[in-house]
Amino acid sequence: xxxxxxxxxxxxxxxxxxxxxxxxxxxxxxxxxxxxxxxxxxxxxxxxxxxxxxxxxxxxxxxxxxxxxxxxxxxxxxxxxxxxxxxxxxxxxxxxxxxxxxxxxxxxxxxxxxxxxxxxxxxxxxxxxxxxxxxxxxxxxxxxxxxxxxxxxxxxxxxxxxxxxxxxxxxxxxxxxxxxxxxxxxxxxxxxxxxxxxxxxxxxxxxxxxxxxxxxxxxxxxxxxxxxxxxxxxxxxxxxxxxxxxxxxxxxxxxxxxxxxxxxxxxxxxxxxxxxxxxxxxxxxxxxxxxxxxxxxxxxxxxxxxxxxxxxxxxxxxxxxxxxxxxxxxxxxxxxxxxxxxxxxxxxxxxxxxxxxxxxxxxxxxxxxxxxxxxxxxxxxxxxxxxxxxxxxxxxxxxxxxxxxxxxxxxxxxxxxxxxxxxxxxxxxxxxxxxxxxxxxxxxxxxxxxxxxxxxxxxxxxxxxxxxxxxxxxxxxxxxxxxxxxxxxxxxxxxxxxxxxxxxxxxxxxxxxxxxxxxxxxxxxxxxxxxxxxxxxxxxxxxxxxxxxxxxxxxxxxxxxxxxxxxxxxxxxxxxxxxxxxxxxxxxxxxxxxxxxxxxxxxxxxxxxxxxxxxxxxxxxxxxxxxxxxxxxxxxxxxxxxxxxxxxxxxxxxxxxxxxxxxxxxxxxxxx
DNA sequence: AATCCTGGAGTTTTT
DNA sequence: CTCCAGGATT
Numbered sequence: 001x002x003x004x005x006x007x008x009x010x011x012x013x014x015x016x017x018x019x020x021x022x023x024x025x026x027x028x029x030x031x032x033x034x035x036x037x038x039x040x041x042x043x044x045x046x047x048x049x050x051x052x053x054x055x056x057x058x059x060x061x062x063x064x065x066x067x068x069x070x071x072x073x074x075x076x077x078x079x080x081x082x083x084x085x086x087x088x089x090x091x092x093x094x095x096x097x098x099x100x101x102x103x104x105x106x107x108x109x110x111x112x113x114x115x116x117x118x119x120x121x122x123x124x125x126x127x128x129x130x131x132x133x134x135x136x137x138x139x140x141x142x143x144x145x146x147x148x149x150x151x152x153x154x155x156x157x158x159x160x161x162x163x164x165x166x167x168x169x170x171x172x173x174x175x176x177x178x179x180x181x182x183x184x185x186x187x188x189x190x191x192x193x194x195x196x197x198x199x200x201x202x203x204x205x206x207x208x209x210x211x212x213x214x215x216x217x218x219x220x221x222x223x224x225x226x227x228x229x230x231x232x233x234x235x236x237x238x239x240x241x242x243x244x245x246x247x248x249x250x251x252x253x254x255x256x257x258x259x260x261x262x263x264x265x266x267x268x269x270x271x272x273x274x275x276x277x278x279x280x281x282x283x284x285x286x287x288x289x290x291x292x293x294x295x296x297x298x299x300x301x302x303x304x305x306x307x308x309x310x311x312x313x314x315x316x317x318x319x320x321x322x323x324x325x326x327x328x329x330x331x332x333x334x335x336x337x338x339x340x341x342x343x344x345x346x347x348x349x350x351x352x353x354x355x356x357x358x359x360x361x362x363x364x365x366x367x368x369x370x371x372x373x374x375x376x377x378x379x380x381x382x383x384x385x386x387x388x389x390x391x392x393x394x395x396x397x398x399x400x401x402x403x404x405x406x407x408x409x410x411x412x413x414x415x416x417x418x419x420x421x422x423x424x425x426x427x428x429x430x431x432x433x434x435x436x437x438x439x440x441x442x443x444x445x446x447x448x449x450x451x452x453x454x455x456x457x458x459x460x461x462x463x464x465x466x467x468x469x470x471x472x473x474x475x476x477x478x479x480x481x482x483x484x485x486x487x488x489x490x491x492x493x494x495x496x497x498x499x500x501x502x503x504x505x506x507x508x509x510x511x512x513x514x515x516x517x518x519x520x521x522x523x524x525x526x527x528x529x530x531x532x533x534x535x536x537x538x539x540x541x542x543x544x545x546x547x548x549x550x551x552x553x554x555x556x557x558x559x560x561x562x563x564x565x566x567x568x569x570x571x572x573x574x575x576x577x578x579x580x581x582x583x584x585x586x587x588x589x590x591x592x593x594x595x596x597x598x599x600x601x602x603x604x605x606x607x608x609x610x611x612x613x614x615x616x617x618x619x620x621x622x623x624x625x626x627x628x629x630x631x632x633x634x635x636x637x638x639x640x641x642x643x644x645x646x647x648x649x650x651x652x653x654x655x656x657x658x659x660x661x662x663x664x665x666x667x668x669x670x671x672x
Numbered sequence: 673a674a675t676c677c678t679g680g681a682g683t684t685t686t687t
Numbered sequence: 688c689t690c691c692a693g694g695a696t697t
Contacts, residue, residue, distance in 0.1 A: 056687075057687080058687085084686080087687085108687095184687050251683085352682090352684070353683085354683090354689095374685090415673085542687075543687095564684090587684095588683080622682085622688090623682070624689090
């Protein structure tokens with residue numbers, strides 16, 4: 001137990017009750033969790049299969065698993081659960097699907113699936129037009145995260161508009177049921193509901209999970225916290241780790257208040273603060289502390305480090321956005337030469353994805369290698385969505401969404417009128433589209449020629465399913481992709497043959513992942529059919545994509561949003577676009593979410609190990625026209641003595657600090 | 673059924 | 688400006 005400091009040790013060794021670890025940025029929180037798991041297994045003799053650790057991302061789960069297995073000798077860690085909340089939820093539903101009334105092979109709808117379902121519902125029978133699609137989707141998601149049923153939403157609707165959305169919510173849930181599908185929020189909600197309704201099942205799971213650890217606890221939403229509470233029961237065998245100052249997902253339903261709530265729900269809670277930072281210079285931490293002090297705090301916390309004072313933070317004001325991007329590029333080039341750094345030591349962080357574009361151009365121009373993380377994901381690609389839809393329909397014929405996606409992909413010459421007839425027939429008979437294909441009664445509704453095409457599809461699909469069950473499922477899947485000549489279809493529909501090749505490669509990568517997962521579970525007791533159902537469900541959760549950690553080795557400047565940077569660290573960080581309306585973002589100003597924007601800034605600052613450079617543009621082109629910008633209010637919240645300013649005029653800013661919050665802006669007025 | 677055109681919007685998005 | 692979705696057009 002060397003390496004750990006006193007606070008960390010305390011957090012690891014305290015297992016007599018619920019424990020909240022307030023882990024500041026860079027304070028070694030993952031070490032605490034992994035060491036605690038090892039301690040539980042090796043010293044406290046808790047079998048690994050009775051310990052569960054929950055994270056929000058697969059990446060975090062993978063990393064944690066890896067680190068535990070390095071700490072625990074031999075096979076002692078076997079059976080340990082380290083997974084995302086959603087994955088645990090999926091496992092619970094999988095094991096209990098009978099009690100829940102699901103058929104095996106249920107589908108998981110991702111955000112896009114949910115969106116298209118909602119669109120359909122809204123079009124069908126309400127005065128809501130699809131402009132409100134996002135609003136409706138958010139509202140429903142929020143309701144689910146807050147454990148509000150459609151019924152309760154309807155009862156407590158404040159306005160006719162809200163009432164309409166509540167009705168859509170009701171229909172949406174019914175549709176999901178009919179499709180034998182769940183959405184992401186359901187993966188938490190349904191287990192919670194199940195545990196509340198069936199005490200016997202809950203007790204079974206409580207027996208399974210004797211000790212629970214939760215990472216990034218500030219990001220839990222209400223239903224996730226309730227799931228945690230249910231699983232822990234009154235045993236208090238719980239450790240959560242989190243940092244309220246790094247809560248940047250409130251807009252997505254996260255409830256940082258859950259940290260305070262923990263004190264209320266568990267009065268015997270032990271709170272342990274980790275304030276020593278092992279990442280950044282003390283200058284950087286001073287700046288971060290100073291900024292975040294502007295937020296109200298339930299738990300006070302001040303980071304410190306022994307990494308030396310370090311360089312001043314620099315704030316560079318450039319003439320316009322173009323100059324800003326140019327400046328960042330040349331800074332990286334010259335610094336790299338002077339300090340003999342690698343490109344990979346640099347990260348450029350921004351508020352919105354669109355900001356990456358200009359930077360990208362400039363970096364290219366200077367031949368600086370870079371990597372943009374985030375943006376459109378593997379699973380957003382049409383070819384992946386297509387093949388996933390085939391796979392989903394294969395294991396869940398009731399998945400109408402998947403059916404509609406692929407019925408004409410590739411072209412099967414089935415038109416909208418045919419599908420409409422099929423749709424109305426199916427809904428009249430209360431069956432899924434695929435099930436309706438086999439009904440004799442359909443003959444009177446659809447012209448023979450079209451019907452034949454549908455029937456051919458149905459027979460083919462059934463044959464594929466049969467092959468999957470009777471022989472190697474992966475071979476059957478490959479045959480399926482051959483059958484539909486998806487490769488040919490890709491060539492036909494890609495802008496270039498190069499793009500087509502890339503897409504085909506993606507598809508095969510997907511099939512490979514599927515194969516890997518099937519191979520891995522070969523020794524399990526489950527039969528083939530069950531395994532492929534599982535594997536496909538997990539694919540949706542991106543769980544088994546050993547995403548090629550690939551060019552992690554290569555030397556590239558990292559570009560990403562501030563959100564995406566959480567949990568990472570870089571020797572040299574650039575934060576660009578430090579302007580009002582950008583950071584804080586305009587919408588957040590309107591909605592009074594300044595505190596979360598401040599935390600976002602805090603997250604950005606604390607990514608930096610050695611140097612931090614903030615930039616802003618005096619003028620910025622937005623929506624086609626140039627307009628003057630205002631420096632971010634957060635710049636005024638940095639301690640002046642730790643900052644070097646450039647581009648704010650002739651006067652030294654330090655002489656103007658007394659004027660308070662308006663300092664930088666008034667200085668600019670003088671200058672202009 | 674495929675392509676063109678027009679208008680409207682323009683954050684962040686671990687699953 | 689630039690990117691989409693959806694409607695209109697062929």
